[in-house]
Amino acid sequence: MKKDFLTLQDYSREEILALIKLTEAMKKNPRKYQGIASGKVMLLIFQKPSTRTRVSLETAMAHLGGYSIFLMESHAQLSRGETVEDTARVVGRYVDIIAARVFEQKFVETLAKYSNKPVINALSDKFHPCQILSDLFTILEHKGKLEGLKLAYVGDGNNVCNSLLIGCSKVGMDITVASPKGYEPPSDVVQTALENAKKSGSKVEVLNDPITAVRDADVVYTDTWVSMGQEAEANIRVKVFKPYQVNAELLSHAPDDVVVMHCLPAHRGYEITDDVMDGPNSIIFDQAENRMHSGKAIIAYLLGLVRLP
CATH class of the missing domain: 3.40.50.1370 (Aspartate/ornithine carbamoyltransferase)
Structure with missing residues (x-):
C-alpha cells in the first residue's frame, strides 16, 4: 500500500521521530545511500515559484541516484483545463513519486487520491510538512x-x-x-x-x-x-x-x-x-541545508527503499 506525505498529522509520533533519525543517518553517512533510487523518477508539479523546495528535492533525488522532472503548471495541460484527477492517473504511469507545490491543500489531496504513486506535499496553503x-x-x-x-x-x-x-x-x-x-x-x-x-x-x-x-x-x-x-x-x-x-x-x-x-x-x-x-x-x-537531508529521507521512505529506524 502506497504512503503519501501530505501532512504530519497523518504520521504517528514514532514515525515522525523515525524519519528524523533517518534524516540524521543520511546526513552523517550520505555514501551509504548513494544510488539506492537508481532508475527512479520524481515529478515536481509546481504552481508557485521556489528556491529551497525545488533545489533541495531535486538534489536529494540526484544524491539517491534518481532523476527529476520539473513541471510548472503553466506549462502543463492543467493550465488548459485538464483535471487534477486525470493528471494524477496519467503521470502515475510514467514516474515513481510526485512532489507538488500548490495553492490549495485540496489539490495535493486529490492528486494523492487518484495517483497510484506516492505524493509529497511540497507546500500548500494549509501545510508545509517537508x-x-x-x-x-x-x-x-x-x-x-x-x-x-x-x-x-x-x-x-x-x-x-x-x-x-x-x-x-x-x-x-x-x-x-x-x-x-x-x-x-x-x-x-x-x-x-x-x-x-x-x-x-x-x-x-x-x-x-x-x-x-x-x-x-x-x-x-x-x-x-x-x-x-x-x-x-x-x-x-x-x-x-x-x-x-x-x-x-x-x-x-x-x-x-x-x-x-x-x-x-x-x-x-x-x-x-x-x-x-x-x-x-x-x-x-x-x-x-537540512531541507535536502530530510528530503532524501522522505523520498527514500515513500519509495520503499529504506526501513525506518
Whole structure:
C-alpha cells in the first residue's frame, strides 16, 4: 500500500521521530545511500515559484541516484483545463513519486487520491510538512532533544505555523504562537494540535503578545508576513505585523541560549532584522541545508527503499 506525505498529522509520533533519525543517518553517512533510487523518477508539479523546495528535492533525488522532472503548471495541460484527477492517473504511469507545490491543500489531496504513486506535499496553503520535518531535525541537532522544549512562533498563522503546531504537538514540544488579532492560525488546526498535545504531554498556546510568547523559549521562529498570493494585502500586513518583528529587543526577553529559525525566504528588516538573522543565535542556514537531508529521507521512505529506524 502506497504512503503519501501530505501532512504530519497523518504520521504517528514514532514515525515522525523515525524519519528524523533517518534524516540524521543520511546526513552523517550520505555514501551509504548513494544510488539506492537508481532508475527512479520524481515529478515536481509546481504552481508557485521556489528556491529551497525545488533545489533541495531535486538534489536529494540526484544524491539517491534518481532523476527529476520539473513541471510548472503553466506549462502543463492543467493550465488548459485538464483535471487534477486525470493528471494524477496519467503521470502515475510514467514516474515513481510526485512532489507538488500548490495553492490549495485540496489539490495535493486529490492528486494523492487518484495517483497510484506516492505524493509529497511540497507546500500548500494549509501545510508545509517537508519544512517542519527538517525543522524538527535541526532543533534536535542544536538542542539535543525535542521533548520538553518550547518553540515560540511569532508572526502570521500561516501554513508553516500550522505544520509547526502539528509537528511540535506530535513529538512532545511545547509551542506558543503569537499573532496579531485576526491573523491567528485556523481553529481546526489549533484544535488538532491540542488533541495531539494531550497524548504527547506538551502544551499549545495561541496568544497575541510576542514578548510573553518568547519568555522561556528554546526556539524563536518566524516567517514572512506576506505569503505568496497575499501581495495585495502587503501594505496593511506590514503595519499590523510591525510589533511582531524578531529583533534584538524581542530576543532580550528570551533565554540567552535561544535559537532563531526562519523557513526563508526572509524579508530582512521586516519580520526579522539583519543582526538577528546573521547573529550567534541564528541557525537559519543550517535549517535551510537540512531541507535536502530530510528530503532524501522522505523520498527514500515513500519509495520503499529504506526501513525506518
